[in-house]
Amino acid sequence: MKQPDHIIPRDQHTVSRKDISDSALKVLYRLNKAGYDAFLVGGGVRDILLGLNPKDFDITTNATPEQIRALFRNSRIIGRRFKLVHIMFGREVIEVATFRAHCDSNIQQAKDGMILRDNVYGTIEEDAERRDFTINALYYNVRDFSVHDYCNGLTDLRKRQLRMIGDPETRYKEDPVRMLRAVRLATKLGLTIEEKTLEPISRLAHLLEQIPAARLFEEYRKMFLAGKGEAMFEALQTHGLLSKLFPATEQLLAAHPDFESFIQAALENTDKRIASDNTVNPAFLIAVFLWQPLLERAHQLETKGHSYNDAFFKSMGLTLAEQSQFISIPKRYSLVIRDIWAQQIRLPQRHGKKVWSVLNHPRFRAAYDFLVLRAESDPSLREIADWWTKFQDADKAEQQAMLPKNRRRKVKRRRKPKNKD
Structure with a gap:
C-alpha cells in the first residue's frame, strides 16, 4: 500500500x-x-x-x-x-x-x-x-x-x-518574536530568507516594543551566545531590528566608528570562545553594547558639574535602567556589568595596593578582556593592556619590579617654638 x-x-x-x-x-x-x-x-x-x-x-x-x-x-x-x-x-x-x-x-x-x-x-x-x-x-x-x-x-x-x-505579516503580528527567529535561524543555518517572509520584517519591527523585556532577554541569549554573534549583529542592523533591542547602541554606531570596531572585536572574540567550548557570560556582550552609551551619559553629567568618577558611576545605573525597558537584565548579570565597567577606571591606576585589589577582584579576568578589546580600537590603551597582560603572568619578584616606585615624601620638620622670655 x-x-x-x-x-x-x-x-x-x-x-x-x-x-x-x-x-x-x-x-x-x-x-x-x-x-x-x-x-x-x-x-x-x-x-x-x-x-x-x-x-x-x-x-x-x-x-x-x-x-x-x-x-x-x-x-x-x-x-x-x-x-x-x-x-x-x-x-x-x-x-x-x-x-x-x-x-x-x-x-x-x-x-x-x-x-x-x-x-x-x-x-x-x-x-x-x-x-x-x-x-x-x-x-x-x-x-x-x-x-x-x-x-x-x-x-x-x-x-x-x-x-x-501561512501569511508572514499575519504570523508576525501573532508573535513579533518570529521576526527575530527568522533572522536568527537564517544566520545560524546559512539560509536565505524567502522574499515574502523577509519583506514585512523591517516594516513590522516596531511590534517588538509589545514583547515583554524579560522574553527578549532570552532571545538575546539565543541570538548572541550560539557562535554566530558577529553575523547576527549585522543581520539585525540590516533588517532594522537592532534599534528595537539596543536603541542607544544603534544610535551611536554611526557617530563612533571606534565603538563599532570595539563591538565587532568583542563579537568575534565571543564566537571564537563558543567554537572552542569556552564559557561565555551573557553579561559581557551587554557591557560591550552599552559602553559608548555609558560614556555619553557620563559626559552629560560632567558638563552639569559632576566629577568624572561621580558621573561615571551614576551613569551605570541610568544606562542599565534605560536598557532594561527593551531587554531586561537580571540582577545577577547587571552586577557583573557594573563590575566590568568599574574596573575600567581602576585598571589604569597601577599604584600600590590598588594593583593587588584589582588583580584579586573576582571580575578581573572579564574586565581585563574588556580592556584588551577596547585597546584594539583605541591605541592609547595598548600600553595599559600590555602592562596587565605581562603583570598577571609574572612571578612576585617581577610584579614588584613592574610597580611604579613610590616617591618618598619629604617629612617636614616641625619648627621648635621660639622660647618666650
Whole structure:
C-alpha cells in the first residue's frame, strides 16, 4: 500500500535514532506505549537533516499536558500562553507540547493580532500549519522511522531557504518574536530568507516594543551566545531590528566608528570562545553594547558639574535602567556589568595596593578582556593592556619590579617654638 505523499519512509531521509538523545527516545517510547501518538519535531529533526548535532529535542503528541504529567513523575507543566510539559533527566530537559489547533474563537488575541493565550488542542496536521517555518514543521515517527512533512519543509531545506507557513505579516503580528527567529535561524543555518517572509520584517519591527523585556532577554541569549554573534549583529542592523533591542547602541554606531570596531572585536572574540567550548557570560556582550552609551551619559553629567568618577558611576545605573525597558537584565548579570565597567577606571591606576585589589577582584579576568578589546580600537590603551597582560603572568619578584616606585615624601620638620622670655 502506497504511503501518503507527506510521509517520507526511512530509506528516503537521514534521520536516525542514533542522532537522538536517549532521554528524548525514552519519552517517545513511553508515550507510544501508553497509546498516544508522539513525534520528534522542529529543530531536532531539522538539524539532523542538515547534518548538524541538535542541542534540543522537542516532542509533540496528542496527549494533553495533564496526561503527559501523569506518565512522567520527573515533569512539570509550565506556560500560560500555551501549556507545555518539561520532563527533566538530570540537566537535560525534554519539552513536550500537545498538538495545537487552528486559530478560532477560543484563542485569546490582542487587537493587533498578537496571541495572548492558546490552549486549544488539535490534530498533527493542524499543529504543522500552526508552526512558524516550514523547516520546523518536520515530524519524526519513532514507530516506523518515517518523517512526516506537511508543509514542504524538506523542499525548502534542499533549497537552503527559510519560508514562513501561512501569511508572514499575519504570523508576525501573532508573535513579533518570529521576526527575530527568522533572522536568527537564517544566520545560524546559512539560509536565505524567502522574499515574502523577509519583506514585512523591517516594516513590522516596531511590534517588538509589545514583547515583554524579560522574553527578549532570552532571545538575546539565543541570538548572541550560539557562535554566530558577529553575523547576527549585522543581520539585525540590516533588517532594522537592532534599534528595537539596543536603541542607544544603534544610535551611536554611526557617530563612533571606534565603538563599532570595539563591538565587532568583542563579537568575534565571543564566537571564537563558543567554537572552542569556552564559557561565555551573557553579561559581557551587554557591557560591550552599552559602553559608548555609558560614556555619553557620563559626559552629560560632567558638563552639569559632576566629577568624572561621580558621573561615571551614576551613569551605570541610568544606562542599565534605560536598557532594561527593551531587554531586561537580571540582577545577577547587571552586577557583573557594573563590575566590568568599574574596573575600567581602576585598571589604569597601577599604584600600590590598588594593583593587588584589582588583580584579586573576582571580575578581573572579564574586565581585563574588556580592556584588551577596547585597546584594539583605541591605541592609547595598548600600553595599559600590555602592562596587565605581562603583570598577571609574572612571578612576585617581577610584579614588584613592574610597580611604579613610590616617591618618598619629604617629612617636614616641625619648627621648635621660639622660647618666650
